[in-house]
Amino acid sequence: MKGMFLSKESVVPFIEHLASQQKVFAPNKKVHGSITFEEVNDANDVVLNYARALLSVKKYFLPQRETLLKYKLDDNSFEKQEIEQVNAIFLGVHNYDLQAVLKLDYNFKNNNPEKNYLKRREGAVFVGISYEPDNFHFSQSVGIDPHNTNGFDLFLHKTEEGFVLEVLTKSGEKLLDGFGEISEFQGEYPRNENFNASLYAPQSKLKEVFANSYDNPIWKEMAEKCVGCGTCNLTCPTCFCFNVEDNVGITLKDGSRDRHLDGCMLRGFTEVAGGEIFRDELAGRMRHRIYRKFKYISDITGEPWCVGCGRCTIFCPAGISIVDIVNRLVSDYDKQQVLNEGQMTSVLD
Amino acid sequence: MKPKVAVFDFTGCEGCELNKLNFENELLDIIAHIDFVEWREAMDDKADEYDIAFIEGSISTPECVDRIHDIRNRSKILIALGACAVCGGMNAMKNQKPLEVAREEVYGKDKDLFPTLPALPLSAYVKVDFEIRGCPMTQQEFLRVVTALLMGKNPIIPDYAVCVECKLKENECVYGNGMICMGPITRAGCDAQCPSFGQYCIGCRGLVSHPNKEAMIEILTNHGLSVDEADKKMSLFNTENREGGLK
Amino acid sequence: MIKTKNGELKELYYPTISEITKIEKFTDKEKWFEIRLPNGDDLQHQPGQFVEVSLFGIGEAPISVTSSPTKKGAFELCVRETGMLTEVMHRMESGDKIGIRGPFGQGYDIDAMKGKDILIIGGGIGIVPLRSLINYVIDNRQDFGKLIICYGAKTPDELLYPEELKRWEKDDNIEFHLTVDQGDENWSGNVGVITTLIPGLKLDLKNTIAAVTGPPIMYKFVLLSLQSKGLPDENVYMSLERRMKCGVGKCGHCQINHSYVCQDGPVYHYPTLKTMEEAI
Numbered sequence: 001m002k003g004m005f006l007s008k009e010s011v012v013p014f015i016e017h018l019a020s021q022q023k024v025f026a027p028n029k030k031v032h033g034s035i036t037f038e039e040v041n042d043a044n045d046v047v048l049n050y051a052r053a054l055l056s057v058k059k060y061f062l063p064q065r066e067t068l069l070k071y072k073l074d075d076n077s078f079e080k081q082e083i084e085q086v087n088a089i090f091l092g093v094h095n096y097d098l099q100a101v102l103k104l105d106y107n108f109k110n111n112n113p114e115k116n117y118l119k120r121r122e123g124a125v126f127v128g129i130s131y132e133p134d135n136f137h138f139s140q141s142v143g144i145d146p147h148n149t150n151g152f153d154l155f156l157h158k159t160e161e162g163f164v165l166e167v168l169t170k171s172g173e174k175l176l177d178g179f180g181e182i183s184e185f186q187g188e189y190p191r192n193e194n195f196n197a198s199l200y201a202p203q204s205k206l207k208e209v210f211a212n213s214y215d216n217p218i219w220k221e222m223a224e225k226c227v228g229c230g231t232c233n234l235t236c237p238t239c240f241c242f243n244v245e246d247n248v249g250i251t252l253k254d255g256s257r258d259r260h261l262d263g264c265m266l267r268g269f270t271e272v273a274g275g276e277i278f279r280d281e282l283a284g285r286m287r288h289r290i291y292r293k294f295k296y297i298s299d300i301t302g303e304p305w306c307v308g309c310g311r312c313t314i315f316c317p318a319g320i321s322i323v324d325i326v327n328r329l330v331s332d333y334d335k336q337q338v339l340n341e342g343q344m345t346s347v348l349d
Numbered sequence: 350m351k352p353k354v355a356v357f358d359f360t361g362c363e364g365c366e367l368n369k370l371n372f373e374n375e376l377l378d379i380i381a382h383i384d385f386v387e388w389r390e391a392m393d394d395k396a397d398e399y400d401i402a403f404i405e406g407s408i409s410t411p412e413c414v415d416r417i418h419d420i421r422n423r424s425k426i427l428i429a430l431g432a433c434a435v436c437g438g439m440n441a442m443k444n445q446k447p448l449e450v451a452r453e454e455v456y457g458k459d460k461d462l463f464p465t466l467p468a469l470p471l472s473a474y475v476k477v478d479f480e481i482r483g484c485p486m487t488q489q490e491f492l493r494v495v496t497a498l499l500m501g502k503n504p505i506i507p508d509y510a511v512c513v514e515c516k517l518k519e520n521e522c523v524y525g526n527g528m529i530c531m532g533p534i535t536r537a538g539c540d541a542q543c544p545s546f547g548q549y550c551i552g553c554r555g556l557v558s559h560p561n562k563e564a565m566i567e568i569l570t571n572h573g574l575s576v577d578e579a580d581k582k583m584s585l586f587n588t589e590n591r592e593g594g595l596k
Numbered sequence: 597m598i599k600t601k602n603g604e605l606k607e608l609y610y611p612t613i614s615e616i617t618k619i620e621k622f623t624d625k626e627k628w629f630e631i632r633l634p635n636g637d638d639l640q641h642q643p644g645q646f647v648e649v650s651l652f653g654i655g656e657a658p659i660s661v662t663s664s665p666t667k668k669g670a671f672e673l674c675v676r677e678t679g680m681l682t683e684v685m686h687r688m689e690s691g692d693k694i695g696i697r698g699p700f701g702q703g704y705d706i707d708a709m710k711g712k713d714i715l716i717i718g719g720g721i722g723i724v725p726l727r728s729l730i731n732y733v734i735d736n737r738q739d740f741g742k743l744i745i746c747y748g749a750k751t752p753d754e755l756l757y758p759e760e761l762k763r764w765e766k767d768d769n770i771e772f773h774l775t776v777d778q779g780d781e782n783w784s785g786n787v788g789v790i791t792t793l794i795p796g797l798k799l800d801l802k803n804t805i806a807a808v809t810g811p812p813i814m815y816k817f818v819l820l821s822l823q824s825k826g827l828p829d830e831n832v833y834m835s836l837e838r839r840m841k842c843g844v845g846k847c848g849h850c851q852i853n854h855s856y857v858c859q860d861g862p863v864y865h866y867p868t869l870k871t872m873e874e875a876i
Contacts, residue, residue, distance in 0.1 A: 033547065034521035054519045064517040068609045071652040076613055076693040078652065111859060112844040115605040214873055227564045228557075229533040230509060234516035241848030244841055245505070248496050248653045250378045255653050257609075261517060262848070266509045267559055269849060272839045273657060273679025276812075278852075279874070282561065288851075296854040317512070317524060317533045317568050500653050501687070502680050 003185040007162040010181035015043035017179045018089050026091040048092050051134050056097040056237035060086050061121040065260045072254045087123035094131050096139040096307035098151045100237030128152040133195045136310025141199035146192050157190045197323050200330040203304045209333040210295040218328050223282035225318045232312035233263025238305050352400035355387035359406030359413050364485040365431035366390050399424045407433040407440045409468040421475040429477045432484035436555045440468035484553035507537040511550050514541035523549045534565045552586050608844045611650035611695030622756045625677050632670045639671045642703030643728035644863040648843045650695030657681040658840040662724045664731035674724045700843040704729050712805045713741040719748050719790050719810025726809050744771040748790030752783045794821040801826050809835040815876045832866035
């Protein structure tokens, strides 16, 4: 669809124009110190030039904490929770985070479609923005080109002078109604393909690599460095595991059943009543996490379940790098292949 | 019948107890469900037996030892309240030097009047049924534990790291601001209170079970601490003498 | 944008408030509960499936259904007191309300079992889900060949379903073998772990389907025994225990490799399990 030009000076009026129509969520640094998506009250607080948000926009569809139902203890009755559509514009979303939402859509639509997630997700409009990859982004390696606009309604491509505003859907176009500070854009869309970090192999090859990496010594080596704090799980935009807990008020009359995000790196994750823990070793948990990103779901969908945002690496207190792990598996696999071929040849000789 | 509840203090600052007296909105609800039968800081009454005894402070004198055994014998459920009772707390720093030296430093020429022992958690002497961690313990957690016990279920104390709660709250990692934080290996349950205010975690809730200490030392030394300093950070709220130490 | 078929989606997390109608204490640790859904509706489960038992203020836990779907008007659970929810459940009384979600997961492949001899191997509490299958076979006797039941417990005190065991013992249509790891002064039957029952069995190897359930440690030895007996792996089904928190394939706790136990299990065909790391 068509492209428009948005000058630097027009960015704030653009945000205000969006906010006059619907609630807008955008990156902000004032609330938590870290970059987080927050509701826009003042367009000047929006940070469009950022590396990554601490949590992706996933939090609006799968909140960190959520009440599933409320109950009364005296008569064993419960109240259903009204789930509201988010109905908002998400501004300044990096494309890997939207790709992650599309992956979550798959997880929550398939098998038993989950109303809580899907209903909240329904009314979301996405305005994307390009970014400068830092040393931790590797999205291109998992098939997400820096200017991939898949799933967006509008997309802001950063240029020297401002932004090329690409209009991608009817709903995107409608958002611009009545906004005068843009002009028709003629010319090539800006491209930026400079990633500092990358995986050595595409998913098609990783499928083979992971099929042969279950016993790789790297799991034990990494487990020696890992403190098992779960930061990688909790910041991952495609992680969706949760735990459920009952909380009762001090009056002992009522309470709620709540879920909160959980992580497979945490030791108690697989614990059953009676105390048995099925993945007791950090090495096994680390392997499970990485296999979930590149094998377990990927073998079915053909896509990696990692979007290359780099969060698990940059936020890891122990400095464990997912890129280094995957690349080590690839090199080890390649070395093994060479050895195998060598053996084949010697047998044939 | 409402459960009979008592509160006792041993060696500690009594901050946890005071914290509990500060309940404004919930105190009436609590009293509706339990009878406080003994609590030095709040009342004069005494009782012979307790359904639940909350114990604050560490065990640091021969007199403490007799008293904690006596209370244990008269209590159905015994709960360690706060870092000193759970893991020795700050008091346990005393254990790093010979007892006689510590005694002399504190009491000087009167030292013979004050017999002393290494400062140890309750669990070194008696069976502890549940622990409410923290320095001081938080009111929310105290309420959670009391509610659970009144419901007839075991209170759940998280056994994952403070990092989990920090990330759920979207706090900026304080390591990024040059601070050294014990969050990655400290037991959650405080809702990451300190990092939420831009402060580092000092580890007052003790370590998670099965901590990877070597990995944590590597993190700390990578951030400029010596191995000795890293070790001290880790042992501030974690004495070596936990369960079974001197039973 | 996400479109969902026919508007509203099924609620996944709301329990159906049901009533406990009977309770029997089997052992110090295990109690049997009969539960009636509203209006006496059938649970509509398959042998081997489980439900999430839901107690407000306490939480939820996955529990195997122990009754056969041929029982109408109510279903049964047998619960070992082993965690918070089951402890509270053990304090409950007939007439108390209890929330139920489910049934969930895959049960036994009844179609593959039809016309075959059925070999049941249950260790300890593993007999609980198997009893659903046993009673299903008993109630549809004409559809199956021989029914061979091997059941082992640690001690005679720990045997479940005492009345039914007597009936199975007497039933000419059932080949029933019972063993305990350790006998007592009143015990005159077999003593030894469950694998000691297997060598003596006379099996029509091609025509026998085995359903095996027990503690993780038991699987390895029972499978070895069955293999050395010559029973093909394709003829073996097993049931796994995992932390199944949501029951609907979302929360992630029960995942083994690509498989969610609450969706693809708890009953698995052994050839499938063999390809899964960490499963047994």
